[in-house]
Amino acid sequence: MSKPIILCVDDEITILDGLKWNLRKIFGDAYSYEFAMDAEEAMEVVEELEQEGEEIQLIISDWLMPGKRGDEFLIELHQLYPRIVKIMLTGQADKDAIERAKTQANLHTCLLKPWDNTEFKNALTSGLDKFHLNTDSH
């Protein structure tokens, strides 16, 4: 299991499936895709995978979720794993939440649902490029 990982977090399984199809279409088998249905599960996944020595390069997270919201989750995540590139996904724009995530979690970008396929592709490729830039410079 040594392929880099993209993790998707959303409380709707239909959205997770949708993300999977979109990611497969763009990246095919270059990445492994993991899924979580809330912030708590997502944290578990991240911790487990990091322990196993896997590399999570990017996280796409919904904002409106039961329990912890997306911005809170990404901010916490940033404290522990600053290198992971973070993208927030939302069906409604809460300007304050997006601002917070930008300043406190170094949010790469925010996508609105339903997203435009080109926009989605650009967000992801630029995000992954960013990851490589940061890692290479270390």
Next chain:
Amino acid sequence: MSKGNILIVDDILANLQVLTKMLIKQGYKIRPAGDGKLALKSVQSILPDLILLDIKMPEMDGYQVCEKLKADDRTRDIPIIFISALNDVFDKVKAFSVGGVDYITKPFQVEEVLARVETHLQLRELQQKLLAQNQELEASLEHLKITQQELIQSEKMAYLGQLVAGIAHEINNPHGAIKSSLLPINDFKNYYVAQLPDFLHFLPEEQQQAILALVPRILAKKGPRLSFKQRRQLKRKLMRQLEQNQIKNVAIVADRLEDMGIYDNLELLLSLLKSHESEKLLEILYKLYDFQNGLETIDIASERASRIVFAMKTFCRFDKIGTKVRIEIVDNIETVLILYQNYFKQNVKVIKQYDSSPLIMCYADEINQVWMNLIYNALQAMHYKGTLKIEVTQQDNQVAVSITDSGEGIAEEIKDRIFEPFFTTKPPGEGSGLGLDIVKQIVEKHEGKIVVASKPGETTFKILLPIGST
């Protein structure tokens, strides 16, 4: 200044003159008429305030003239005083039955005539005033009713505004999912139509059979979602099994199988995985799987979207006619809960206890508002964190809906005031304070009752509604 307009009808000129002189002296305006025909013509041009009507006249007698006047809407309410001669047979019964209000007898007693004229004119004036006042009151009432409706409407709109953000999310989610679903569906279509037929044609018999045998498993209903730890464990086991069977590209194959929810029972698959064309063969299966998934996703997503649209339509319906309809009370409450879904996601636990769901006759639109209001208040009271409990029970011929929140409660001293219009504990600008007043009005309109019980950590609003005649 004229005291009134009087029409005097008498065929004897002398009588006309006597009465005219008498009344003009008092300040009345007089119009004389020598017979019934002239009298009727006269009222067409000017409506008198009172009519003095001789009974004995040639051609048309007083009673006939009176009947004609009473038959016309314009002249019906003009008081008529009959004039009769002392030595004539005067039928009082007939006089009153045709609509006369009084009578005077010749020879006239001046004071008596004046007194009766005065009295009836005053009476007429009072009647007209009363009529005018009534009309004003009715107009005011109508205006109030409209204002009340407008208030209820604007409260509704205020709620709606607040919910729109959450609802946008609820609709955008399914929309996004549906859009994404088109990827595997189009993929499948292109693949199955363009590539597959040729490929299958050259496939060995047994592999064709294996594929066919696996199809039901691929299309089978998915089980419950496993936790991440469970998935991880199963995947490791799977990968070991694949390695043991010397399958190439274990990582990719394991990914594909995991996607399809296949972790074990690999017998049929192994023959396919070991072949040269393993990649293509696996592709057949997972494209089919994704295709199926895509269809299911569209199904689920569009159902979600129509639920929220239905809830909104139900809420926004403008019931101008306001007829009572029979609805299932639980459905009605659930509709409102759909609209509030997003608020519940964030730290609110919702407990529903529907012991029964009777059908009740009600103004569905307004009853919706009752739940909207109470649930919103409950959420605010607990600052969107806590437990919301909704119970529906039937007590005799009433349905009882209880909405309980875990907020800090309502202080004893304001408990009696909460239903007052414009009373609110929220800071200025937040909330009109009309919510509970409107709730009370709606409940009372349905001949129901509201009971409030509150202690810190548990506040219950209980609405009792009669089930109504079927």
